[in-house]
Amino acid sequence: MSDGAIIEEFILEPGTGKAIEILQGQKLRIEQLEGGQCADFNCFNLHDYKEFFHTGRTRHMHGLHPTKGDFLWSAPPRERPMMYILEDTTGTNDVLYPRCSAFLYEFQYGLPVHTNCHDMQAEAQREFGLTPDDVHDSFNFFMHTGVDSDGRPYIARQTAKKGDYVELIAMFDVLAVPNVCGADVMATSDFSFKPLRIVVSMSNEAEREMIPRIPILGSQRKPKDFRNAVIKADRELQRDLSYRPEFINYPIQTKELEITLSDEEYEALQALKGTGNYGKTDGEALRYIFFSWWIEKFMKGPKHFEDLKT
Numbered sequence: 531m532s533d534g535a536i537i538e539e540f541i542l543e544p545g546t547g548k549a550i551e552i553l554q555g556q557k558l559r560i561e562q563l564e565g566g567q568c569a570d571f572n573c574f575n576l577h578d579y580k581e582f583f584h585t586g587r588t589r590h591m592h593g594l595h596p597t598k599g600d601f602l603w604s605a606p607p608r609e610r611p612m613m614y615i616l617e618d619t620t621g622t623n624d625v626l627y628p629r630c631s632a633f634l635y636e637f638q639y640g641l642p643v644h645t646n647c648h649d650m651q652a653e654a655q656r657e658f659g660l661t662p663d664d665v666h667d668s669f670n671f672f673m674h675t676g677v678d679s680d681g682r683p684y685i686a687r688q689t690a691k692k693g694d695y696v697e698l699i700a701m702f703d704v705l706a707v708p709n710v711c712g713a714d715v716m717a718t719s720d721f722s723f724k725p726l727r728i729v730v731s732m733s734n735e736a737e738r739e740m741i742p743r744i745p746i747l748g749s750q751r752k753p754k755d756f757r758n759a760v761i762k763a764d765r766e767l768q769r770d771l772s773y774r775p776e777f778i779n780y781p782i783q784t785k786e787l788e789i790t791l792s793d794e795e796y797e798a799l800q801a802l803k804g805t806g807n808y809g810k811t812d813g814e815a816l817r818y819i820f821f822s823w824w825i826e827k828f829m830k831g832p833k834h835f836e837d838l839k840t
């Protein structure tokens with residue numbers, strides 16, 4: 531497929547969502563047709579739906595408002611970059627609020643019948659055999675949120691204008707599920723519903739080169755690493771009488787290590803310790819140094835975009 535070629539293009543109407551296969555290196559664009567519309571979004575590994583986008587890890591890595599240059603990460607224990615945000619012309623996204631649901635509108639607004647993101651996600655992904663229990667917390671594109679001085683989250687009015695868009699590159703084959711957020715009784719989409727434009731296209735080499743280097747680590751576990759890799763098909767939970775615990779890295783082992791530092795290194799260690807932010811003992815401050823060393827190495831890791839194929 532030639533770079534930049536459009537693969538699919540359609541309008542996502544209010545009240546709906548769509549599950550779309552985005553293959554590795556393909557781009558998904560979500561664009562404002564009128565402005566001021568939130569798009570809830572989820573994605574799954576196309577070849578293993580148990581690996582899915584995780585708001586928690588993404589929030590940890592990139593903060594409450596991930597934007598251009600950030601990744602959408604999968605849930606532990608997989609924890610791989612699933613999609614890369616190549617462009618974001620608005621810069622207001624949210625990974626703090628969960629998807630809206632039927633319960634929310636009935637409980638908080640007295641509306642027993644109302645469009646909602648959970649039901650839209652569930653219906654869209656039903657096309658691929660997934661159930662309502664397989665919907666996960668969403669990435670809320672264009673949603674303008676913050677946290678007040680008391681630590682409470684709030685939703686502000688939209689800043690997304692007509693023509694604003696986000697563009698994501700798939701790091702491996704994914705099933706992407708965008709939907710037009712079903713909230714018209716709050717500021718999420720400025721109290722009304724508007725359609726969104728969806729475009730799937732092939733990225734070009736320059737765009738793929740923009741993706742930062744992320745190493746592939748043994749701690750990013752795969753089903754072959756699981757003690758139980760079988761997906762449970764029935765609903766009842768029952769004790770396995772043959773179960774014997776085998777916790778990883780247990781019992782925990784500790785070992786005293788002697789470390790030789792140059793005068794310069796020792797001085798730097800004492801300075802670090804003196805800030806009071808990195809522990810009270812030499813050993814505690816050293817842990818921080820190891821961490822910094824790892825980050826340095828991490829940033830110089832090998833380019834591996836092609837190696838992420840599942």
Ligand SMILES: [Zn+2]
Pocket residue numbers: 570629630646647711712713
């Ligand atoms: Zn919603």
